[in-house]
Amino acid sequence: MTNEAAKLVTFRLADDLFAADIFAVERVLRYQAPRSLPDVPPWIEGVIEYQQRVIPVVNLRHRFELPRRDPAPETRIVVLNARGEWIGIVVDSVVEVSTVDSSQISPAPSFFRGLASEYLKGILRRGEGERLVIVLDVEQLLSTTERIVLQLGSARGTPIAGGAVVDA
16 A cells, blocks of 8 residues: 555444545434345345435344344434445444544555455554454445346335335
8 A cells, every 4th residue: 555645534344443534424414224125135234314315224133243233323324425425324433534544544455354355455554453444445345246136126126225115
């Protein structure tokens, strides 16, 4: 990585800290229960409407095979811009927005605490003795196949991406 500054949004999932590049973060929203959809993977909680668009919401605890947790007051939905499309991710809490030197972000190992390396952009250690922050590659949270499934919609043929309205 270069010596440029990287601005990261850090959030918590279970006991781990994750981060996403601030340029990939559209907005942080208070948690609202997504509207469920049939025939989608279990880690997709459903959809929410945001700025007159219907966007899929991914529960990162389920996606990363972490223990289930009911939403709490600090639970948030982070709206991300991934490959030009918005997706929401459910996180336990948002911790901070910080600027770090890009050289502090180490390349992702091939496997890290059960997470496939395809989701990782790198690993950041915040200071001496501090915890690791896993920097996510938000464009990899949904595979091409999963994007196609979401664009085509459920078995009822209801499109849920690209600004379409669910159950129109």
